[in-house]
Amino acid sequence: MDPGARAGASAHAGARAGGPRASAGGPAGAAEHRRGPAGGGPAAGAGARAARRLLARARAAAALPSLQGEYDQTIDRDYQLDQAAGTADALTQDLGAGRGARVRATWDLGRLVFNPDELRAARAILDAAAERERVLVAVTQLYFERQQLLLEIALLPARDGQEAIGRRVRVAEIEAVLTGLTGLRF
Numbered sequence: 555m556d557p558g559a560r561a562g563a564s565a566h567a568g569a570r571a572g573g574p575r576a577s578a579g580g581p582a583g584a585a586e587h588r589r590g591p592a593g594g595g596p597a598a599g600a601g602a603r604a605a606r607r608l609l610a611r612a613r614a615a616a617a618l619p620s621l622q623g624e625y626d627q628t629i630d631r632d633y634q635l636d637q638a639a640g641t642a643d644a645l646t647q648d649l650g651a652g653r654g655a656r657v658r659a660t661w662d663l664g665r666l667v668f669n670p671d672e673l674r675a676a677r678a679i680l681d682a683a684a685e686r687e688r689v690l691v692a693v694t695q696l697y698f699e700r701q702q703l704l705l706e707i708a709l710l711p712a713r714d715g716q717e718a719i720g721r722r723v724r725v726a727e728i729e730a731v732l733t734g735l736t737g738l739r740f
Contacts, residue, residue, distance in 0.1 A: 616665035
């Protein structure tokens with residue numbers, strides 16, 4: 555096994571075990587940037603705070619009532635014919651208009667004990683952690699592939715111009731992907 559691949563494998567194993575994820579030869583600040591939730595770096599702290607806020611909002615939402623509102627407006631036209639004996643017939647019109655508003659607040663007390671939204675929030679947190687781990691592994695592999703290519707360029711002469719250009723293009727491609735994934739310049 556060549557030294558670059560061995561370093562990549564040990565860094566990958568350290569990443570899985572929660573240990574340091576950057577070698578001494580890594581870029582400045584890369585160790586802090588690539589720390590996952592177990593490493594406790596700034597990115598992990600922001601993710602943990604967001605996760606706590608998401609769970610707290612799911613719990614607090616259960617304490618809020620469900621509101622329903624209604625507004626009624628009625629126009630009632632009533633005609634009445636009065637035909638009493640001994641008097642003249644009288645036709646009267648009664649205009650009864652009404653307006654009403656109702657608001658209903660209901661609480662689902664069962665959601666105070668167990669809110670299904672908490673499960674969805676916890677699942678979203680786990681998915682984010684899995685995605686963070688996937689990106690961490692990809693960044694680690696790309697970083698050490700870049701290190702290996704840089705060593706090959708420095709120590710092993712290319713057989714022809716095509717091979718030299720291919721190495722340089724691959725290094726540039728890896729650096730572009732690493733910059734996109736981490737925000738760091740390589």
